[in-house]
Amino acid sequence: MKTNVVAHRDFRIATIDARLYSSFLEHLGRAIYGGIYEPGHPSADEDGFRRDVLDLVRELDTPYCRYPGGNFVSAYNWEDGVGPRSKRPVRLDLAWRTREANQIGVNEFVDWCKKANTKPMLAVNLGSRGLDAARNFLEYCNHPGGTYWSDLRRKHGWSNPHDVKLWCLGNEMDGPWQVGHKSAYEYGRVADETAKAMRGFDKSLELVVCGSSNSDMKTYPDWEAEVLDQCYDSADHISLHMYFANREKNTLNYLARATKLDRYITTIGGVIDYIKAKKRSKKTIGISFDEWNVWYHSNQQDKEILARDEWPDAPHLLEDVYNFEDVLQVGGILNTFIRRSDRVRIACIAQLVNVIAPIMTEDGGAAWRQTIYYPFYYASRYGRGTALQLVVDGPTYDSDEENDVPYLDVSAVHSEDGRSLTFFAVNRHPNTALDLDVRLEGFGNARVIEQVEMTHGDLEAVNTAARPGTVAPVNVDSAKIEDGRLRTGLKPLSYSVIRLSV
Amino acid sequence: MKTNVVAHRDFRIATIDARLYSSFLEHLGRAIYGGIYEPGHPSADEDGFRRDVLDLVRELDTPYCRYPGGNFVSAYNWEDGVGPRSKRPVRLDLAWRTREANQIGVNEFVDWCKKANTKPMLAVNLGSRGLDAARNFLEYCNHPGGTYWSDLRRKHGWSNPHDVKLWCLGNEMDGPWQVGHKSAYEYGRVADETAKAMRGFDKSLELVVCGSSNSDMKTYPDWEAEVLDQCYDSADHISLHMYFANREKNTLNYLARATKLDRYITTIGGVIDYIKAKKRSKKTIGISFDEWNVWYHSNQQDKEILARDEWPDAPHLLEDVYNFEDVLQVGGILNTFIRRSDRVRIACIAQLVNVIAPIMTEDGGAAWRQTIYYPFYYASRYGRGTALQLVVDGPTYDSDEENDVPYLDVSAVHSEDGRSLTFFAVNRHPNTALDLDVRLEGFGNARVIEQVEMTHGDLEAVNTAARPGTVAPVNVDSAKIEDGRLRTGLKPLSYSVIRLSV
Amino acid sequence: MKTNVVAHRDFRIATIDARLYSSFLEHLGRAIYGGIYEPGHPSADEDGFRRDVLDLVRELDTPYCRYPGGNFVSAYNWEDGVGPRSKRPVRLDLAWRTREANQIGVNEFVDWCKKANTKPMLAVNLGSRGLDAARNFLEYCNHPGGTYWSDLRRKHGWSNPHDVKLWCLGNEMDGPWQVGHKSAYEYGRVADETAKAMRGFDKSLELVVCGSSNSDMKTYPDWEAEVLDQCYDSADHISLHMYFANREKNTLNYLARATKLDRYITTIGGVIDYIKAKKRSKKTIGISFDEWNVWYHSNQQDKEILARDEWPDAPHLLEDVYNFEDVLQVGGILNTFIRRSDRVRIACIAQLVNVIAPIMTEDGGAAWRQTIYYPFYYASRYGRGTALQLVVDGPTYDSDEENDVPYLDVSAVHSEDGRSLTFFAVNRHPNTALDLDVRLEGFGNARVIEQVEMTHGDLEAVNTAARPGTVAPVNVDSAKIEDGRLRTGLKPLSYSVIRLSV
16 A cells, blocks of 8 residues: 655645644643642642643643633633632532632643743633623733732732733633533624723734534534624634544544544634635634544543532543554644644644643652653644645545545644654554655755654553553654655554654 | 313323412512511511411411512622621612612521421522522532532531522513513523523522513513523423402402413413424423412502602512402412413412512511412412312303303312312302302212301401401301212302312 | 894794703823822812812803713723722723723712812713613712612712712713624613613613714614614613814815714704604603714824823823814804704713813913813803704805805804893805894894904914913904894804894
8 A cells, every 4th residue: 555745845835833732721620630730749849730740741842721721711710719829719610510729820820831831821701701800810910010900910929920912712602511601693792892802901912712612513613604703803713622532443433533623624714714805804813723632531430420419629530541543543633733734823732631631640649641642742843844735645445424534644844944854644544554655845855864653553552650651652764765755664553753854 | 050060080180289389578578577577576586587477377388488589689689698697788679669688688588498397499680690690699508518609608607508409590581670671582591501500500400480470561472482492401490470450340350360371371381382392302391480469459559658769678568458359369370270280380479478468467566367368278288189180061251351251260189198189169250159060080989078168248358467357268068979979059259178088 | 255144033943951061071191180180289179179170160161071981981890989099999991091090980070070060970881891880880879878889988988979860871882992892782782771770779860872983883873773772761862972173184174074963963863753753752862962072183192102002190192282273163063062952962072171172281280271162161151042943044165075064154042031142153264254144033122242253363273381372262343233133244264152132
């Protein structure tokens, strides 16, 4: 089985926005408490942040981290999380039926971001609250001082403004499960007015409005058209979310679903262009794909936890243990974002620690890399620069849901300094190796720097605290360059990164 | 004049929901202050509750009591009524133009309910407030402890949660007089989102959404269709209200109006079925007829009180003094609820003490039973079990508003233990006795236990503090059973209860 | 050039509402701070109010003064401006990007009004807030005592209620620039519910709802139709705003724009009649033209101040320095209001001090009369009584925007006591004097009391602190009465007031 590819230096998709490799931390399960924050942990620093987790997060080099939700934000009072810890109220979180002691709030999160070498992307609550709470939150975070809210922040111990530039206006407001769920018109209106008030404070903010929670929503894609019709001028990005599952245990069907992600982006891209024309606007709204991942392994366990109806603190919710198969899926998702970097300017893996996350921890114990950590790591590290528009010619298959799905899922990124070229490749074929033959055009002399491969005899293999290295990349050297062609074999059901110097 | 009736054990309408005999107490006039609560009164208990009133309420055996409004609730801050009494704010109630000192709030009301052998049916404010205040109120009432709101309740002296299961989402939101009045769409939306947030706390709550304030509202019955279209899935009951008057002093017209009540229930039953089908729902929304009574005697007096424009404390508002004629009307209303127990699951007489109420008090003085106390007492006591579907064949009349109104208004209830059968009968004829002939089928040997009759030479006769026994039931023994037939005479303009052992 | 006029005692337009000469003070620039209030100023009284400004305001005899905005009000919390000054929060005003220290609030403003011989016309915030804050504000201001909010006012030192009868429900809610901007339907709904709640407190309030911000708004005049459709019954007046500019420096075009003002009033008058008929109402909603003036001189300077992006305190914003040409325009505007006193019941010059205002001050220095002070002064003083329906026959011109614009702009007012008759006349002709010939009918013997004239060789002449008398009225005596005819010459580009005793 063979696939021919042409990669030409001048045939570009877009300059990749580094924010494609952003992440997400919600007050949910053990993402915050027992995840990034565990004061009694052996590795905890002076602020109670786990150093072992910080190390793993820094390694991922994730430019922005979305916070504090997710569904959580839609009934969240940001004021609960500031001021002396002993006076912060304990709340019931209606989204995840959890007790929230508010020991971490915006100030601590911003501190953590600095340590994690990332930046905050903050969400305001447009569910149970609106414009007024949002503008106060913004002033609290970003004004230097001399006003009620900014002086309160200073009094709380943060004399410098946080200077948060990227804001989400609510979360999944199309979802009937959302506290204060809204119709597209209702949401578009409140988003527009909130956005204008926030810009009244600072014109230069980047504001993300809610698109669909997934492309199977009944309101999709009318939602996006109506919302943008209401707030095209005041918004910068529209948010999309999507999660992937392999409940029926059919690998080919599962891996084909990246195609659906691509179609989702295409559709909303079209909606953006339509409303842009209608508004006679010069600005093109971007896509912020600020929740994406595989999510299904923990569903049954979550059902049981929630059925206990006991309002626990930091329960083991959404703790998907990822297997090797998910490496291939996450690799395909990231390839899609790279290929659609013409539209997608921000993407946040959901989430970062413990909750459907690449990093897992034990309370009081170890932190380790889940299987999906690796494709995210490689994309974040080498997927910055210019996305190339490849010509791909190879065999395809029909899944139950999609036709003409290529066995080879591939993307290529020309680095910012122009000196390296990286291919990210997934061979979806269950039992046949794939001969990859890439014609390199316009790059001059190329040389293989490194070839990394992930494959495993057991699709269900996972990493655990006890065996954290079960699924891990290895270096191989099958790739050769000859006559301007890169040739290598890709094993069945494998994920590969091939880095060239050019 | 004769009416033949067939009562068959197996021809049933429905199992009667005991909540048909619920009641209502609003912060209005002297319902609370000087009604259930009067600390200086000779009969006051250690909490300031009048024991004489409690005795009369317990005698009525009313399963639920709606609180705190009514129109009052639509500008009410529930927090005003909790915490140390001396610190509770004095507010202006815009609904009834009264000063409200908030000396009774939800905690005291729940205490009173326990003493009165009833349970609270609480209303949240969807007029001047919304989802956020509602969820806080719910958490304050029902969460055991360990969170801000539940710990506040504990601090206020109520360590156990109130466990309130029945909640009204606003009051008469279709009425332009309501503070924060809404269109059907607006209300349906806010009710749906509030209901979902409240269920986020406790799935098992029973939630009542507002239907029409009466069947003459301009928006009736489109209101119900639109509201249910917005919140069918999140609601359990839809509320209807209706009041009766005999302003033109025409008894036959007046008593015929129970027919309108029946048609009202039929219409909204149809709307429920329509939206149920549209939503492909398995659930049938019930009717909560949570305000009903005769109301007109006090109108002129109220106009004068309100014209004084002085924001009084606990004024003598809505203090209808009921006459004997109203006994017949209330008997007919209760018969209608029994016959429509297929739809009506909750009904609240409005109200319980002083304000259009069966129980009346003097400040510092007596408490007594108004005329309408008695039909409510008998229905509450003997109207539980299974409502029978009677065949009734007898003479009718045409009123100015209704055709074919039967002179005999009758319902029959087979008790829960199956051992007794009770007929509630009103002879509407102004001057002719009615021969009642009931064929009893499927009951075996029947025996008359008791026959109670209310009649009076003066339709305008009333009970007062000085003469509390002017209008009262008497025992009679005209009823005979022979050959499986119950036969008795019903005097003109009389109310009768005939109880059989079967 | 000659214009013949007929003035007949019995041909009347309407009784002029004295509130036509109302004014406006917003928390904007130096209107409040450094305008009416400057504690360190040599003329400051014990409350910090500038006596020099008070003298000039009293001279204008302005019956009502609108407060506190304007755009400012739509994100204003009225509670910020009450209580001990040292505890009042410093806020960021998003409308004008200014720091607001809240040293003046409603109580101080009401005190100032008393000193200025005017009355407050207060605006509630319907941008970032709604019904609930409005009813609290109202109770704080107007309730004598014995409730939470009224006792708070008493505690703050104002034991007597302010008794504010005239209220604006929001400001320019049709403007996308407004914080919490609304659609016509959204605004009409919130205005209606807020109005009803406010009337629940006091039926006798006069309530002004927002019409268009100007007649070039995209939503004009549908806005007025929809808003009134929602709240015709609960409102008393609809607000219109309009500002005038001569950016292209074409005097004839500029002065012709009063015609557009007249058409604006005519159009909204028609909308009022249309909705009145639709609502079967007996009440005719009035027009409250509560922002009007010339505004353009300061635009460039304001752009520069706002570009500094520094959140200044009381910056020199909107400090138009008016020239002589503006006297003619303001004279024409006031003539229009007099002629349209059948519709316009309230008009507020925007604003009163420093901010596009007839009165200008230096910080720590002088206060003086701008050019436009004079036509406002004369109209306020002599423009009360009955507006006469004049027949005017004279030459006209076509401007770039309007056809048939008369060179003579004239109005006539018969005083309340019936003993004097005043003509306000503008000769718009750039270089030709105008012979005015008025036939006086039904007035008996007339005598000229006074003739005042404003003219200047330089249209751009202005008054400054150093030369406050550059543009000022002078007394002339060219007017003669003979055979029941008033005859006088009106100089080119002149403003005249001719007062007769009759």
